[in-house]
Amino acid sequence: MAKAKKQSFEESLAELEAIVERMESGELSLEASLEAFENGMKLSREAQSALSAAELKVQKLTEQQGELHLDDMDTDA
Structure with missing residues (x-):
């Protein structure tokens, strides 16, 4: 299985902010919140x-x- 392309810092931060917004909305089930x-x-x-x-x-x-x-510097080591 091929490795997924690593996201940029900015992409990771934007996705993290979207996750926080979804969780704070209270609309996710317990299982979806844990995921x-x-x-x-x-x-x-x-x-x-x-x-x-x-x-x-x-x-x-x-x-x-x-x-x-x-x-x-190789940070993947």
Whole structure:
């Protein structure tokens, strides 16, 4: 089975906001709410991972001694 394409940070955040709105509406059944919560937690972890990777890149850039050099970091490892 092929891996699904990973969403961008912005796409994950938009989907997470939509999930929160649906859950706050009170219209979801218990089962649908649990499924939405599970999906929301997955999106939250992915977004946090993307933010952490961006923070590492910024930190690495600012720690260089006057040189702007950015090495690619593989966050999927």
